[in-house]
Amino acid sequence: MTQLPSIAQIGEPILRQKxxxxxxxxxPEIRELIELLTKRAIASKGVGxxxxxxxQSVRLFIISSHPSDRYPQAPMMKPxxxxxxxxxxxxxxxIKDWEGCLxxxxxxxLVSRYRSIEVEYTTKDGILRQEVLTDFVARIxxxxxxxLNGILFIDHVPNREDLHTEAALLHKSKLRRGET
Numbered sequence: 001m002t003q004l005p006s007i008a009q010i011g012e013p014i015l016r017q018k019x020x021x022x023x024x025x026x027x028p029e030i031r032e033l034i035e036l037l038t039k040r041a042i043a044s045k046g047v048g049x050x051x052x053x054x055x056q057s058v059r060l061f062i063i064s065s066h067p068s069d070r071y072p073q074a075p076m077m078k079p080x081x082x083x084x085x086x087x088x089x090x091x092x093x094x095i096k097d098w099e100g101c102l103x104x105x106x107x108x109x110l111v112s113r114y115r116s117i118e119v120e121y122t123t124k125d126g127i128l129r130q131e132v133l134t135d136f137v138a139r140i141x142x143x144x145x146x147x148l149n150g151i152l153f154i155d156h157v158p159n160r161e162d163l164h165t166e167a168a169l170l171h172k173s174k175l176r177r178g179e180t
Contacts, residue, residue, distance in 0.1 A: 004040050005054040010104045010152065012055075019050075019057045019148040022083050025126055030060070034081045034124050037062045041079060046102050047071060048140040050147035053103050059084045061144035065137055070100065074136050082121035085145055088130065091116035095135075098169070099143060099153045108169055110162035111153050113139045 008015050022030060033056055041049040041064045050061035064079035065071075093115040100108045116134045119141055123129055133141050143153055157163050 004043055005036055007040070007044065007049075007102050008053050008055055010154075012103075014052050014055055014057055015103055015147070015152060016150040017052065017057055018150050019052055019059045021059050022122075025083055025122060025124065030058075030083075031124070033058070033060060034062070038064070038079045038081070044102050047074060048144045049102060050144045052147050052150075059148050061085065061147065063137065063140050063144065065140060070098075071136065077137070081124040082119075082141075082144075083124070085119060085121035085141070085148070087142070087145065088118040088120050090114040090118070095139075097139065099139070100166075101143070101153055103147075104152065104154060106166045107154070108164050108166060109154055109157040110159075111139075111143075111156045113142045117141065 024030070033051060036054065037049050037051060037060070040054060041062050045068060047065050048061060048063045051058045060081065060083050062079050062081055063077070065074045065077045067074050067076065091114055094112045095115050096110050096112045098108045099111045115138060116132060117138045118130065118132050120128065120130045146153065154163065
């Protein structure tokens with residue numbers, strides 16, 4: 001059984017590098033990387049993970065949306081590998097919501113993202129796809145695409161008062177509900 005790769009943590013130089021395009025998706029290394037990313041996302045209970053997060057500077061990420069304690073309204077979808085992804089266009093409406101990251105544990109921030117985006121990517125089977133993503137899945141795509149460009153979600157939080165630990169957010173949530 002292949003051991004799961006560790007996740008690069010904030011401060012690792014690879015998280016600030018622009019990832020390289022994948023020129024040949026048929027390489028066995030790419031197939032193996034897709035499998036490792038998928039397994040790592042599932043094991044970490046993440047909704048997405050990018051190759052640079054496991055120390056591979058290539059333009060590939062996995063979106064694996066599912067409901068969780070943090071994202072109870074998230075849609076359920078099978079993990080999807082997106083190779084050389086890009087945004088073709090976006091709507092004008094933005095939504096500010098909480099984000100976290102496997103590379104920045106226990107930290108959440110309010111990030112503004114486009115609500116609707118038209119994207120293009122190559123599937124693991126070599127098919128070029130274009131589709132419109134909205135709401136939570138559009139947020140995941142934008143977050144993971146940022147990783148491929150050396151950007152972290154905290155870079156989108158201009159007001160540092162909008163950065164919190166998981167424990168602080170849980171405490172605030174309980175206070176709002178009248179719990180102690």
